[in-house]
Amino acid sequence: MSAQVAARDALVVGAGIGGLTCALALRRIGLDVSILEQAPALQEVGAGLQLTPNATRVLRNLGVLDAVLQAGVLPAALEVMEGRTGRLIARCDYAPATARYGAPFLVIHRADLHGALARAAQDAGSRILLGASLEGVEADNGKIAAIASRGGEPLPLEADILIGADGIRSTVRAQLGHSAMPVFASRLAYRATIPSPHEGEPVVRLYLGADAHLVTYPVQSGDAINVVAVVKEDRPVARWSEPGETSTVHAAFSAWADEVRALLARAPDYRCWGLYDIDPLPRWGTGRSTLLGDAAHGMLPFLAQGAAQAIEDASSLGQALQEHADAEQALRAYEAVRRPRTARIQREARANGMVYHLAGPAAFARDAVLRLTGSHLIDRYDWIYSA
Template structure:
């Protein structure tokens, strides 16, 4: 059995080498802390496709010293556009140009998950005092007033001053701290795909993030990798998923639910992979992430649906706030509690608002009529729905 000790030098142990875990390592290293990242997979990497980075996330990346690297890897869309998938009419749009950037201080960008992860990884590998180990899934841990002892699946043991659980939706660190069971099945499944821009036949909204909304469905498109490829996401809602059945969910079911949509929306289904899908989960907000020398971060703390496009953004915020609390609060135990208090209500609001926005997107029957009327009546140029989200983030 392998045992390593680093209590005296205050090494922080991060469970999970995804976006949240690597961002945490970077934020702590920039504060002069020693960090050891333990990743379960044999190789570091991100599974998935595109993600959206609002001004709040861009600010966090600037705080971590890596925002400039976005310029060559991300795409900066002109507008956020919502379209009714059944009749094809545009319901509303939000311009993301100079006025938007002046108001919130930072741009809106979209990026491939693996590109963001690699960008953070490149930065953290240049920092002293950071160790990253793969094939080291965290099995469990114990703690006392001085630190933590972390046991991995292979039997190796690590000692550190604190444990940060960034180990995702089915976090083992969360299970030890909160013991609140499995994540909530949201009743939706996503199909995703990335294709070269030359394969896209309808380029009307090629420079936008476009959201088609329909009964029990939505589709999102936006460009990635400097605009060279198009990211496509199709999501359908099905009651069988809520009952724990997945055998009825497949490409045929997706095609059936999208059948009433306009021709161009149906054509877009050809851009998503049919051989793989993602069942969507989240959790109710729950306090208690920070206990003694252990805390949670990102999806381990507050998994959310994608309707606010804030999953990765919240992990980046978590990382920056946590590092600042550890640096400015003399007691480490209190710093972890202060970090949770700073994050709990904001992330909980995002979890619940994402569920609410899901209902708006997937509205059926008369609810769809009401949605369309209300959304079409939005004041032109208004950002009132997300002013709270992109402004006033306290580090």
């Protein structure tokens, strides 16, 4: 390990996409890494996700992109559609942007990405402790001690630094004194995967409509289509990957284009998520502890940046630990780089959710702008993808 690295070992809480990427990044700079995961098995639930060039560039630098590509799909374009008529509003080919950013746009099933990261992290020497619950965090003699248990038995752990990558309802965040609570977005997401007929080029399609929208794209090497149907819901719904009411989905899209209704009808069932984010935090960490991913900046999916920003966090944390000789200084430097960027993305994701669901004259104006923008749709997010 280089003498410049600010820590010898790290404890990562949470073995999701952010936590595993963090472990991989820290192992590559020489830290010993233990991951604390409360689930009894290393698995990921959910459906598909989009990885933009800012994320795939990091995965390539970490040596895991080739493995991810084996299960992912490189879409040819983004197509924005009018939900009720099925008419094309705008199309943006990904090839010019991929060349410009030097990394691809990729769509993949969440479980496939999680599996590739888990294998890479374990192959790199990370220790994953399953079925382990975090109960407290204490600082002692320049180390961070985690008060944890597994199977009802105490599980003493300590490290030079602790990273909370345990999701939007983070235990670590609460332990660090944050009172922030997840904010319900008045939206539910119904997700499903359906067999793909392998017809036509692979594209990401975004169907827009009043108080609802639909996103579709291929996953699992093109063998399946990921469907995300987002509908309005005023009452807070604290649901996470629970069975969804198929009738609710069909009712919400009953007046939409035939192709949309036919696609939704092909799904045998749906899983339901309440959509939440958190307000940008005034700080992420203290002492030798910090946050990463949704624990630090839970965001809505309307910029397709949730996983991408967790992946960016991991890379930035590894870089800060190499650049600063003191661990606490390194963590504060990491936070100083990441907090403004992720806060902006959180705010813009909220705004996009409103734009997607416009109705009447406002929707007409939105669609007119999209038509004029056309093949330059991606340019608006150059500040995200080029970083």
